[in-house]
Amino acid sequence: MSSNVMTNYGRIDISFDKGIGSYLYTKDGSRYLDFASGIAVTCLGHSHPSLLAAIKTQSEKLWHVSNLYNIDSQSRLAERLCKNSFAERVFFCNSGAEAVEAALKLSRIYHDNSGNPDRWRVISFNNAFHGRTFATIAAAGQPKHLKGFEPKVRGFDHVEFGNIDAVKSAITNETAAVLVEPVQGEGGIHVASKSFLQDLREICNKHGLLLIFDEVQCGMGRTGRMWAYEWSEINPDIITVAKALGGGFPIGACMATEEVGSAFIPGTHGSTFGGNPMATTIANAVLDEIQSVGFLENVVAKGEYLTEKLELICKNSSVIEEVRGKGLMIGLQFSVPSLDVMAALRNKKLLTVIAEGNTLRLLPPLTVDRAEIDEACEAIEVTTKEFDT
Numbered sequence: 470m471s472s473n474v475m476t477n478y479g480r481i482d483i484s485f486d487k488g489i490g491s492y493l494y495t496k497d498g499s500r501y502l503d504f505a506s507g508i509a510v511t512c513l514g515h516s517h518p519s520l521l522a523a524i525k526t527q528s529e530k531l532w533h534v535s536n537l538y539n540i541d542s543q544s545r546l547a548e549r550l551c552k553n554s555f556a557e558r559v560f561f562c563n564s565g566a567e568a569v570e571a572a573l574k575l576s577r578i579y580h581d582n583s584g585n586p587d588r589w590r591v592i593s594f595n596n597a598f599h600g601r602t603f604a605t606i607a608a609a610g611q612p613k614h615l616k617g618f619e620p621k622v623r624g625f626d627h628v629e630f631g632n633i634d635a636v637k638s639a640i641t642n643e644t645a646a647v648l649v650e651p652v653q654g655e656g657g658i659h660v661a662s663k664s665f666l667q668d669l670r671e672i673c674n675k676h677g678l679l680l681i682f683d684e685v686q687c688g689m690g691r692t693g694r695m696w697a698y699e700w701s702e703i704n705p706d707i708i709t710v711a712k713a714l715g716g717g718f719p720i721g722a723c724m725a726t727e728e729v730g731s732a733f734i735p736g737t738h739g740s741t742f743g744g745n746p747m748a749t750t751i752a753n754a755v756l757d758e759i760q761s762v763g764f765l766e767n768v769v770a771k772g773e774y775l776t777e778k779l780e781l782i783c784k785n786s787s788v789i790e791e792v793r794g795k796g797l798m799i800g801l802q803f804s805v806p807s808l809d810v811m812a813a814l815r816n817k818k819l820l821t822v823i824a825e826g827n828t829l830r831l832l833p834p835l836t837v838d839r840a841e842i843d844e845a846c847e848a849i850e851v852t853t854k855e856f857d858t
């Protein structure tokens with residue numbers, strides 16, 4: 470990497486030159502099986518024909534006009550996202566952190582408009598990740614992300630993930646909202662139980678709080694449903710979406726009910742790039758695929774297939790402690806540093822991502838096939854055997 474690039478990442482010294490389907494290729498022709506998907510972004514794999522067609526056609530027509538004008542592809546995307554969720558209003562931005570920022574600002578202005586300006590605090594959870602802006606690092610509360618960036622933005626109260634009594638005790642007259650990932654991603658693939666999410670809904674109703682689900686990583690079909698909240702059989706008031714929404718093209722969204730979303734009146738919030746013709750045309754093409762007949766059912770089936778194989782490997786391994794996750798969002802908990810396991814797998818040409826607590830994340834493209842799953846599992850089995858001895 471050029472020394473002119475800031476050194477805020479610990480980079481792996483490989484440069485990829487092209488990607489096709491579930492594989493990435495370097496210039497010298499090495500082929501890697503991509504079970505990281507650019508951190509749950511390239512949900513349709515690389516060079517998907519529909520996305521190539523969409524970007525080519527749109528790039529020859531119109532790239533950007535700003536939100537000073539109507540944008541037809543943005544309207545269409547909003548309508549489709551709402552038709553396929555609890556939401557009725559969508560704000561478009563360019564990243565996950567911006568989507569969470571919008572959700573936080575929306576929850577504050579909603580209460581302000583409702584005559585409760587004293588409600589401004591947000592309850593969030595240990596081990597959370599919501600992005601890297603000042604507000605989102607405060608929302609997640611991870612000391613390692615806050616270090617050097619103090620004083621932190623005020624107004625966040627952290628409690629144990631999954632502990633409903635802790636949430637109850639943290640509520641005050643100043644609480645505006647609860648912010649939670651239905652499946653914690655960076656935190657190590659922790660799936661919130663159905664009863665926990667249902668209890669959150671009940672408590673939020675009782676106290677007039679907004680329930681915000683951060684689906685930046687677990688949304689867009691990753692868990693085998695369009696949205697992870699669908700598994701809980703309750704609806705949040707706001708969800709945040711990004712990563713897979715553009716299949717690799719940057720776009721984020723904050724989606725809300727009519728009642729909550731209508732608090733953003735002209736002038737309250739905005740984004741120059743958000744929802745531009747390129748991004749929203751590509752996101753529409755991503756939706757075409759994810760909503761095609763049988764696509765999500767297939768994600769569920771492939772997720773079960775992969776999980777069963779991993780559980781078998783886990784049973785015969787002394788270094789894998791647990792397999793957890795939902796759909797194609799899977800975490801392997803190791804008793805050895807997951808960074809070392811990731812490096813060993815990379816040497817066998819399998820790409821994965823680490824997460825907190827010696828967890829290894831498997832985030833294959835949702836279009837992965839069974840032969841590719843077999844190939845990945847073989848690499849994992851061989852590699853973990855090396856760590857066993």
Ligand SMILES: *Cc1c(COP(=O)(O)O)cnc(C)c1O
Nearest residue numbers: 564565566598599600654685686
């Ligand atoms: C990645 C992520 C974010 C931040 O997204 P960026 O696009 O990096 O800003 C926020 N929330 C969750 C749950 C994420 O996984």
